[in-house]
Amino acid sequence: GPKSKEMLARRAAALPAGLGKSTEVVVEKAEGALVWDVDGNQLIDFAGGIGMVNLGHRPQVVVDAIKDQMDKYLHTGALVTTFEPYLEFAELLNKIIPGDFPKKTLLACSGSEAVENAVQIARYYTKRPAVICFEGAYHGRTLLTLSLTSKYALFKKGFGSYAQDIYRFHSPNVYRKPDNFTEEEYIDFCIERFDQNLISHVDPSSVAAIIIEPVQGEGGFIPVPKRFLEKIRKVCDEHGIVFIADEVQAGAGRTGKFLSIEHSGVIPDMVTMAKSIGSGLPISAVTGRAEMMDAPHLGGVGGTYSGSPIAVVAALATVKQINTPEFLEKSVHVGDAIRTRLNTMADKFSCIGDVRGIGAMLVVEFVKDKKTKEPDMDFAMAVIKKSVANGLILIRAGLYTNCIRFLPPIVITDEQLHEGLDVIENAIQEVLN
Ligand code: PMP
DSSP states (O other): OHHHHHHHHHHHHHSOTTOOOSOOOOEEEEEBTEEEETTSOEEEESSHHHHTOTTOBSOHHHHHHHHHHHTTOSOOOTTTOOOHHHHHHHHHHHHHSSOSSOEEEEEESSHHHHHHHHHHHHHHHHTOOEEEEETTOOOOSSHHHHHHOOOIIIIITTOOOOOSSEEEEOOOOGGGSOTTSOHHHHHHHHHHHHHHHHHHTOOGGGEEEEEEOSEETTTTSEEOOHHHHHHHHHHHHHHTOEEEEEOTTTTTTTTSSSSGGGGTTOOOSEEEEOGGGGTTSSOEEEEEEHHHHTOSOTTSSOOSSTTOHHHHHHHHHHHHHHTSHHHHHHHHHHHHHHHHHHHHHHHHOTTEEEEEEETTEEEEEEBSOTTTOOBOHHHHHHHHHHHHHTTEEOEEESTTSOEEEEOOOTTOOHHHHHHHHHHHHHHHHHHHO
16 A cells, blocks of 8 residues: 555665565554554454464553553663562463472563573583574574574574584474484484584583574474473483573463473473563563572673563563463464364465474475475465465565464454465465466
C-alpha cells in the first residue's frame, strides 16, 4: 500500500543498509496472533517478532502489569537500589528452572547479554579461558557472542577479528547425516567426534564452558539428540566444565515444556533466556547454580538498564502464564496441528526435504531434490514473499537459509492457524507452478 511504500523509503534513507527485514510489512498495531499494517491490511503472524511473543501480542496481563508499574517508578537501578519485581522474578526462575540445587538469577536486556554474562561467569568460576560451541549455533551479535555464532556469510563476514579461546565442534544434524549411517550410528559417530575434538581442538582441563542450544534456532530448528546432550553433561561432570543451555529461542514454553532441554532430562548448570520471557520487552536472564553465579567479585556483574522494572513486571506476568499446564499443553496442540499439515504438504510437494522440531518450534526445509537434499534458499524466499502478500508473516532460518520456521504466538486460534497454513500451502503450489 502507499503508506507502507513511503515508510519503507524512509527506512532505506534513515536506517543502515545492513539492518535486514524479512518482510515489507509496516505495522500499525498488533494483538494476539494478528498484525495490522499502516494501509489497513490484516496479517496472521507466524514469526512473532522472531519468537518474542509466545504469549501473543499485547497480552492483557502484561499490559496491566506495565501500566501498574508506570505509576510507581520507571527506573531506580538494580546497581543502586533494590526493588521487589526483580526479586520476585529471580525467585520464580530459580524455582522453575530444572536442577535440585540452589540457584541464582541475573537479569540483562538481550539474549546476547545473557549469553555473554553466562560465559564470563563460567570463566570466573572455573578460572579457565576456553569455551566450546557448535556448528550452526547462534548466540548473538556482541563480540563474544558473535564469536560463538556460526553461519559465516550472514552474520560474521567482515566483522573480524573475533574473541579468542573459542572452539567450534560438530553438532548432529540428523537430516543431513551421511546415507550409510542409521540415525543411531550417526549419533554414535558425532559422540566419537566430540571425544576426538577434545584431543585435536582443546584440552578439557582448560575449558570453562560448553554452550549449546538444545534445539538450534537460527541454525534451522535442529533438535540436539538426547544422547548428545547426555554426552556433554558427562564430559562437563568429568572435567569440571560448566554446561550452559542457551534457551533464548527454544525456551519460554515454545516446545511444550518451559525449557526445551527438559525433553532430554539433562540438567544444565546455567540457562540463558530472553525473547518471549518478556512478551516483547527487552529483558533476558541467566539462571544457574548459586555457587557459580556468586563467583564474580562484588561489582563484577550488572548493567545500568538490567532488570528495568517495566520489563521485569512484564516478564513476571508472562512467565507466570507460560509456566502453566494449560499454556504448555496449548504449545503441544499448536505444534501437532502445524506438524500434521506440514507432513501432508511434504508428501505432496517434492520441494520439501524435511519437517522437524519439537512442540510448536517447527521448521520446513526446502530442497531442489529430496534425494540430494540440495538446499533451495530462493524457493523459501519466494514462498515467504507470496505468503506475506496473502496476509501471513513468515521468516526463514537454517544454515543454508532454505527453511521457513514457525514461531506463531501460542495463543493463536485453530482458525487462524489453519488459515495461515492454507496460505503457505497455496504459496508453495504457486511457486511450483
Ligand atoms: N541465543 C539464541 C539461541 C538466539 O536465538 C538469539 C537471538 N536470535 C540470541 C541468543 C541473541 O539474542 P538477542 O538478539 O536478544 O541478543
